[in-house]
Amino acid sequence: MAKVIASKSGSESRILSVGSYRPKRLVPNSEIVDRIESSDEWIQQRTGIESRRFADDSESVVDMATWAVEDALAKAKLSITDIDTLIVATVTFPFQMPSAATAILQRLGHPTAAAFDINAACAGFSYGISMAHDFIKAGTSKTVLVVGAEKISDFTDPDDRATAFIFADGAGAVVIGQSRDAGIGPVEWGSDADSRDAIQMNPSWIDVRDVETQLTKAGSKWPNISQEGQKVYRWAVFSMSKAAMKALESAGLTVNDIAAFIPHQANMRIIETMAKEMGMPDSVVIADDIRVNGNTSAASIPLAMDVLLDKHPELHGKLALLIGYGAGLVYAGQVVELPPKP
Amino acid sequence: MVELSKGKIMALSQADVLAGIKEIVEEVAGIPAASIELNKSFTDDLEVDSLSMVEVVVACEERFGVKIPDEKVTELATVGDAVNFIVNAAA
Numbered sequence: 551m552a553k554v555i556a557s558k559s560g561s562e563s564r565i566l567s568v569g570s571y572r573p574k575r576l577v578p579n580s581e582i583v584d585r586i587e588s589s590d591e592w593i594q595q596r597t598g599i600e601s602r603r604f605a606d607d608s609e610s611v612v613d614m615a616t617w618a619v620e621d622a623l624a625k626a627k628l629s630i631t632d633i634d635t636l637i638v639a640t641v642t643f644p645f646q647m648p649s650a651a652t653a654i655l656q657r658l659g660h661p662t663a664a665a666f667d668i669n670a671a672c673a674g675f676s677y678g679i680s681m682a683h684d685f686i687k688a689g690t691s692k693t694v695l696v697v698g699a700e701k702i703s704d705f706t707d708p709d710d711r712a713t714a715f716i717f718a719d720g721a722g723a724v725v726i727g728q729s730r731d732a733g734i735g736p737v738e739w740g741s742d743a744d745s746r747d748a749i750q751m752n753p754s755w756i757d758v759r760d761v762e763t764q765l766t767k768a769g770s771k772w773p774n775i776s777q778e779g780q781k782v783y784r785w786a787v788f789s790m791s792k793a794a795m796k797a798l799e800s801a802g803l804t805v806n807d808i809a810a811f812i813p814h815q816a817n818m819r820i821i822e823t824m825a826k827e828m829g830m831p832d833s834v835v836i837a838d839d840i841r842v843n844g845n846t847s848a849a850s851i852p853l854a855m856d857v858l859l860d861k862h863p864e865l866h867g868k869l870a871l872l873i874g875y876g877a878g879l880v881y882a883g884q885v886v887e888l889p890p891k892p
Numbered sequence: 893m894v895e896l897s898k899g900k901i902m903a904l905s906q907a908d909v910l911a912g913i914k915e916i917v918e919e920v921a922g923i924p925a926a927s928i929e930l931n932k933s934f935t936d937d938l939e940v941d942s943l944s945m946v947e948v949v950v951a952c953e954e955r956f957g958v959k960i961p962d963e964k965v966t967e968l969a970t971v972g973d974a975v976n977f978i979v980n981a982a983a
Contacts, residue, residue: 596943784946790932859981 551692558689563682563726563887564733566628569621570722570856571614572843579715586711593715596820602718602844604703610642612653614721615699618852619654622695622723625892629662633725635691637681639674639698639848641751641877642705650699664691672750672814672876673739674698675722676847679872680737682881697723698848705751705779707774716817717775718844722852724889728845735801738793739882742785749777749877785879786820791827792849793813794873805830808885809868814875815840815850835862847876859888866891904956909975916951917971920944930972938971948974948981958982 578601579590593599606615615638623630636651645651649663670677678696699721708714726734748766751773758773794813798804811834813821818840824837839854846853851872859865867890873883914925917934921944934940940948945968949960952974958981960968968974 560899596941778962778964780942783943784950784962787947788950802945 556676559628560689560692561728562732562734563686564729564731565886566725566727567622567626567889567892568722568724568852568856568859569618569623570720570853570858571621572623572720572853573603573609573614575604575606576601576842577604582715585708586714588711588715596665596749596817596819597716598821598838598841598842599715601842602715603699603720605719609701609719611640611699611701611721611736612650612657614659614701614719614882615640615650615697615723616654618699619658619695619697619722624713626725626727627692628725630655630658631841633660633663633695635680635682635694636663637664637694637696639664639665639670639678640667640821641669641674641847642700642702643667646706646755651697660765670848670874670876670880670882671878672698672816672845672847672850673874673878673880673882674876675851676737676872676874676882676884677739677815677880679724679726679734679884679886680739680747683734683737683884685727685804686726689788692728694726696726696852697721697725698846698850698852700847700849702775702845702847705773705775707772710774710776713775713777714780716777716845718846720849720853722844722849722856724852724855733887735797735885736805737882737884738797738800739880740744740793741878741880743878745781745879746782746877747778748785749775751775753784768828771836782879783820785816786816786875787823788879790820790873790875790883791824793795793875794871794882794883795828795865797873797885800869801885803869803885805834807869808871809881810835810862810870810888812837812851812854812858812870813873815843815854816875817843835865840849848874855888863891904979906975906979907921909956909978910971912955913948913952913971916948916955920947920951928971930970930975932971933969934971934974935969952978970977
């Protein structure tokens with residue numbers, strides 16, 4: 551008789567804690583506007599952004615991610631050795647390999663957990679939540695750290711009128727552990743890969759290398775982020791509100807059952823119009839961290855979650871709808887139970 | 893307003909489309925319908941910004957059953973441009 555492979559099964563999962571790190575330097579619109587011939591009023595009207603944070607040389611992607619992880623672990627009253635899996639969502643860690651995830655493990659003295667980075671741009675954190683949930687449900691993992699960490703200022707052209715005022719730096723982390731009841735709902739995810747040019751970093755590293763070494767044509771520059779604002783706005787508002795509604799449906803819920811809406815902090819206008827499209831009742835608290843801290847890509851949802859729980863402690867343990875979306879174009883959304891009060 | 897059955901494209905008159913666009917622009921951007929005329933520029937005269945313009949376009953697509961591609965949006969400078977595009981697209 552041939553032997554069969556043994557299999558594992560796990561449990562439901564929930565978010566045990568959320569932690570964050572914000573760079574020290576707050577940059578108001580007034581510091582941005584001259585190079586893009588814009589104004590504070592123009593930026594606020596189109597994005598709701600009043601200021602953002604830019605990291606300095608002492609605040610790398612790994613530094614910020616590590617500090618966010620320490621904050622999340624302390625709030626969950628866990629140590630790094632309780633973690634068996636670390637997922638880092640980032641598109642601005644400036645090394646192709648090894649991963650930011652392994653750098654964090656080494657820094658924190660637990661160099662044995664499963665660890666890797668994922669690239670789903672601004673949707674990365676929601677992708678990570680979904681993976682962590684599935685790993686725990688399958689019995690692959692028991693306690694997972696999901697981190698979103700970005701230093702987009704390294705990949706932003708301060709003279710680009712379409713992006714210079716939007717993006718920002720920071721890191722957020724959640725600890726996800728086993729649970730008897732479902733604390734994380736089914737993911738609603740997908741892509742619109744035909745629009746993958748709508749947000750991008752270009753040129754490729756090969757082009758950069760060839761210019762640096764004078765091997766080929768001149769003209770390539772640093773792979774800064776670029777974005778087609780109207781195209782992205784249309785997709786975000788109208789397709790993402792539908793995806794977010796599906797995520798609610800998959801969890802057997804409606805907008806009236808949730809206490810908070812924490813979408814990717816891309817643009818306040820997108821957030822407000824999405825909420826209107828979805829018929830969000832006034833009782834739902836809507837995250838608006840973008841106003842003061844800008845768009846931090848994969849880090850924006852945990853950063854917004856952390857600050858929302860600080861401002862509204864009554865939301866601990868309540869249901870929130872998350873949706874991440876970004877370059878690809880890719881998206882993922884799910885309902886989660888917000889972590890308990892630390 | 894012309895009622896459109898789902899999936900069926902009917903010929904639309906310029907007056908029908910203009911009336912519909914007036915309602916949409918008022919709803920999206922809070923601009924009084926009375927000030928919206930064919931020769932008015934969305935950005936210069938009516939001060940509809942680029943993001944509100946996207947909302948206007950999506951609302952027009954839903955109301956008139958036409959498709960307005962992203963690359964066409966920038967070509968719709970005046971209310972008349974939008975009316976003509978929609979009338980032709982629905983013809």
